[in-house]
Amino acid sequence: MKEVVVLSGKGGTGKTSIVGCFAALAKSKVLVDCNVDAANLHLLLQPVMREKHEFWSGQVASIDEEKCTRCGLCQELCRFKAVTNFTVENVSCEGCGFCSQICPAQAITMKENMAGHWFISDTRYGSLVHARLGVAQENSGKLVALVRQKAKELAEKMGIEYVISDGPPGIGCPVISSLSGASVALLVTEPTLSGIHDLERVLDVCHHFSVPALVCINKYDINELNTRQIESFCEGEGIRIAGHIPFDNTVTEAMVRGLPVVEYARNGISRRMEELWELITASLKK
């Protein structure tokens, strides 16, 4: 079983549209959406939920008003500035429990935190493991690790060849959770200065965690000068460019209809997506 994770650094470069195509093109796969706070893959795959589970993670401090003597010690010692006016601001509390340990009146207890849900769903392309982090919750990295784990278990149990994950933007905890231990990372970039800057950083993360990377330049024709700059940067780094995808509004048209573009239009875009997937699978067979 091989795991392909699609990342980008910069958001909105086309990760989900590409993963949607891979869902339609790969024969034997489990799909994972590692965007747990702003998921979109389901909008292309139209899943029917098979299992729904609660995600409990971390704790949040809670001050008992009646016991609190307003001494202010918790406020003074909290490094996350989560206590103001003798109440805990849930979104800032990192659940360390320090306040509950030092409160002289024992007025602070730690409460288990239900941080979201995760799901296993059926789609016409196979199983999809996805999640929904609660509003303003933390620990997205843990939830990402969980959905990936479930997808791999499912793939192993059913003898499935590929786990394909739609990764989050950025380089922080959910990205690290999506990436570590994957067989290959496909980095989707665009020929803008922001795209290039962010590609360099996410590639460094791949190096840091020793995951081999391939690059795909999406909308490569918006600025061919920048495209050449990406090509020469990748050449210098010894990173293979796995595909060039032109700007084409049919990708958005397909999205509006809730379809991966390879199922919506048989055009140049579809062929580029097929070639991209073939190249990735070939690189994994080496």
Add this chain to the structure above:
Amino acid sequence: MIISVASGKGGTGKTLVATSLALSLKDKQKVQLLDCDVEEPNDHIFIRLVISSSDAVNILVPQVNEDRCTYCGRCAQVCAYHAIAVFSKTVLVFPNLCHGCGACSHLCPEKAISEVGREIGVVEYGYSGGIEFVQGRLNVGEPMPTPVIRKVKEKANHDSTVIIDVSPGTSCPVVQSIKGSDFCLLVTEPTPFGLSDLILAVETVKELGIPCGVVINRAGIGDGKVEEYCQKENIPVLLTIPLDMEIARLYSQGMSLVEGMPQYKRSFEELFDRIREIVDERSRCLKW
């Protein structure tokens, strides 16, 4: 006044809006731009400035003085992140797991734990043609952006109009960036992905009690459902930017919209005036 620029979905144009808003206002008032997208900060590309100074962002991690340690295990017991483990004759610290809460050092009965800074990122400062600029940059391989974001926000200059560029998504870094704002601009595109993430972003700002308005970017692609949603939820659409290859080209070269197409300056000034009205109206209501 603090205005944060967020989106839910990535790549909708937060950086475009934040930088053009700052550049449009700078001749009339003091403007400070804070780039809180510390995982992938891009504003500096469009503001084109020289970083004049920087500070390291450290989180305090424990350092155990084993001469004093009795291996009682109290530190490991209080650590919520399993960042410290005590064995019969040794203590192991896992700095990458440590959130720097300080519980272990404070609660050690032998005072055997001190704290040392571990660098996880930097805050950088610059000044460019009337804009005071601060950005955070998380070091590659570090998982936790929030301490860097907190550090950037500490530099907010309350005598200025502060514009905060936020990372995509709706989880902890986003909440950390937008909380305390007087207004949150949500930049979206009129597509199913844009709408789905806009709905999540609206829920997040509502949870924080911050008034919001929408900027629709690349109007003309996709469908009309974002506008329908905004109308139904009574969320003002404050600016619409059309799908225009010239705008995409400027962006790709790292040129801000108002510099490349100065006719947009007026739109951003009006956007600011609308935000000011909404914020003033709200504070009048709150006083009543």
